[in-house]
Amino acid sequence: MRARWFIALAAGLWLAATGRDQFEAWVDATDLPSLHVETSVQVLDRKGALLRAYTVADGRWRLAVDLDDVDPRYIDMLLTYEDRRFYDHAGVDLRSMARALWQAATSGRIVSGGSTLTMQVARLLEEGTTGEVGGKLRQMRVALALERRLSKDQILSLYLQLAPFGGNLEGVRAASLSYFGKEPRRLTPAESALLVAIPQSPETRRPDRAADRAEAARDRVLARAVRFHLIDEDEATAALSEHIPGTRQPFPAYAPHLADRARAEDPARATQDLTIDLDLQKKLEKLALQSVQGRGDQLQIAIVVADHASGEILASVGSAAFTADARQGYVDMTIALRSPGSTLKPLVYGLAFDQGLAHPETMIDDRPMVFGTYAPQNFDKLFHGEIRLREALQMSLNIPAVALTDALGPAKLLSALGKAGVAYKIPGDQPGLAVALGGVGVTLQDMVQLYAAIARGGVALPLTWRKDGERAEGQRLISAVAAWEVGDILAGLAPPPGAPSNRLAYKTGTSYGHRDAWAIGFDGRHVIGVWMGRADGTPVPGAFGAEVAAPVLFQAFNRLKPQLDPQPPAPAATLLVSNPQLPLPLQRFRPRGAVFAAAPDAPAVAFPPDGSEVELLPSGLKVSVRGGTAPFTWLLDGMPVAVAMREREAMLPSPGIGFVTLSVIDAAGRSARATVRLW
The missing domain is CATH 1.20.5 (Single alpha-helices involved in coiled-coils or other helix-helix interfaces)
Known part of the structure; x- marks a missing residue:
């Protein structure tokens, strides 16, 4: 036996x-389904905050999420409600399944389900059915296999990404952003309970379509949470009174133009990490929208902010709003080719200082000049006579800038633009002196890069907007002394009305026909560029950079930080002297062909300057002479009206309104004249 x-x-x-x-x-x-879950491409700011996300190929929102990205209390509620023995079973919980079968047999209806979270993940991976016996057996087999291939945390992470939440929402992160407008890191007990309840019947419990059912399901989860001591009675009472979100919120879409550029540049990258600061981006997008309101339905704006020390772009606003409206908001105006107007003048002056052609205190003639067949005029059609280069740049006079460019040669200016990383476009590919006044196509981002080089002490460094992008070595554009001198001049420019009085170094520009209004400025750490105009390039009557773009520039700095970083001190080699103390060659700018010009001490009509329009005073015409040797003789239209004058200023008798030729002769017989219009 x-x-x-x-x-x-x-x-x-x-x-x-x-x-x-x-x-x-x-x-x-x-045979397991693919464990690779396609998730939405996400664009993150410098701190990891979500700037923008894109749907997956089938139009669903499914954002990558890990356990550490989710409120722990939500995880506790989920496991308590769905699968209390999740960390103990091998994928199929026989005890739970036996209980479910017994409850169904004794009550005649399904009281609870026997599916584990692992089985639910198996179904979600294969998009299988839930009620059929064959489908349930398949889920059990896949669940058992999953438990052998993956850790418990990996399986739970898959559930967090795949759980359905109604409509095209999948995953707890997409649901939290859509229903609550926030990441799931910090959820209230009511929010956690709602996110636990929805996946059990995602279409019938959608808060935006069936708030009453969603609330009832949420409350059942809360009751279970109290029963298992996840929350206390007071927390539950507060949670029960919390409002159910009745609408879905839009997903974040900040820096949309730059996000699109990042995705187009590297479409295979699931996470695009940018150098953008989300908080600053929000502020400047709001400022951009406010700046065009009330100015017609076509005026557009773009703003770029960069840290010129690191070369990182902190904010990039491509338009007032990313919409297909009359402003053509889908066009990224930070990289659109536009005419820079006078904003290239600081580079012209910096090159002239660097080449030893001039100094900020050098005197230059602002008078009618002809360069071959090119006869530039100042924006206001007036001439200011002899003036310091410092004042000429601050007043943004055209003729001195062209004279400096003529002495440098346009090729030198274009070479400097290329060295600064400015991808310029010359109309007709025929460079000339007009480049100095904006006769070239550039982008706002490149112009910010150029000004960053000046702010950085003359070293050009490519701007970058990728957090993990390559950092190129900088190359010297102009000397540190020349860069400081340009910055010092620009910092002495008066701020626009209503703006705080500070040492912001900035320059404005207005292109021909008022098509583009610019303002670009920098302090000791940051540089900001503002462009305003119409995306289609049509004129904006009355739009001047100083009046339209400059106030926005100062407001942008106010939103960036409470006060400016100080400008750096002058380099040791800087020549900080007045004009009389300069070396003789630097006291007065000598343009090309100066050997044939009058001697430096020859007489010249200082006022009124040649070509100017002057209001005739009741007492007559006030005149002054520069240079020459007294006594002086003054003539009006060739007729002597003042003889043997020792003083350099005189009041001549009124010749009447209209054009008049004014001449002065000194004791050595040298003469000068000016033609002016009196009114």
Whole structure:
């Protein structure tokens, strides 16, 4: 008897072992679905905050999420409500399944489900059915296989990404952003409970379509949370009174133009990490929208902010709003080619200082000049006579800038633009002196890069907007002394009305026909560029950079930080002297062909300057002479009206309104004249 009993026991054990081995082999042979879950491409700011996300290929929102990205209390509620033995079973909870079958048999209806979270993940991966026996068996087999391939945390992370939340929302992160407008890191008990409840019946419990059902389901989760001491009675009472969100919120879409550029540049990258600061981006997008309101339905704006020390772009606003409206908001105006107007003049002056052609205190003639066939005029059609280069740049006079460019040569200016990383476009590919006044196509981002080089002490460094992008070595554009001198001049420019009085170094520009209004400025750390105009390039009557773009520039700095960073001190080699103390060649600018010009001490009509329009005073015409040797003789239209004048200023008798030729002769017989219009 005993022998037969042992034989039977051995046979039973052998059959059990054989069955177990076959079962194990059956599980191991499971053909698993792909464990790679396609998630939305996400664009993150410098701190990891979400700037923008894109739907996956089938139009669903499914954002990558890890356990650390989710409120721990939500995880506790989820496991307590859905699968209390998640960390104990092997994918199929036989105890839970037996309980569910017993409840169904005794009550005549399904009271609770027997599916584990692992089984739900199996169904979600294969997009399988829930009610059919074959589908349930398949889920059990896949769940058992998943538990052998993945850790518990990996399986839970898959659920967090795949759980359905109604409509085209999948995953707890997409649901939290859409229903609550926030990341799921910090959820209230009510929010956690709602996110636990929805996936059980995502379409019938959608808060935006069935708030009452969503609320009832949420409350059941809260009751269970109280029962298992996840929250106390007071927390539950507060949670029960919390409002159910009745609408879906739009997903974040900040820096949309730059986000699109990043995705187009590297479409295979799931996470695009940018140097953008989300808080600053929000402020400047709001400022951009406010700046065009009330100015017609076509005026557009673009803003770029960069840290000129690192070369990182902190904000990039491509338009007032990313919409297909009359402003053509989908066009990224930070990279659109536009005419820079006078904003290239600081580079012209910096090159002239660097080449030893001039100094900020050098005197230059602002008078009618002809350069071959090119006869530039100042924006106000007036001439200011002899003036310091410092004042000429601050007043943005055209003729001195062209004279400096003529002395440098346009090729030198274009070479400097290329060295600064400015991808310019010359109309007709025929560079000339007009480049100095904006006769070239550039982008706002490149112009900010140019000004960053000046602010950085003359070293050009490509701007970058990728957090993990390559950092190129900078190259010197102009000397540190020349860069400081330009910055010092620009910092002395008066701020626009209503703006705080500070040492912001800035320059404005207005292109021909009022098509572009610019303002670019920098302090000791940051540089900001503002462009305003119409995306289609049509004129904006009355739009001047100083009046339209400059106030926005100062407001942008106010939103960037409470006060400006100080400008750096002058380099040791800087020549900080007045004009009389300059070396003789630097006291007065000598343009090309100066060898044929009048001697430096020759007389010249200082006022009124040649070509100017002057209001005739009741007492006559006030005149003054520069240079020459007293006594002086003044003539009006060739007729002497003042003889042997020792003073350099005189009041001549009124010649009447109209054009008049004014001449002065000194004691050595040298003369000068000016033609002016009196009114």
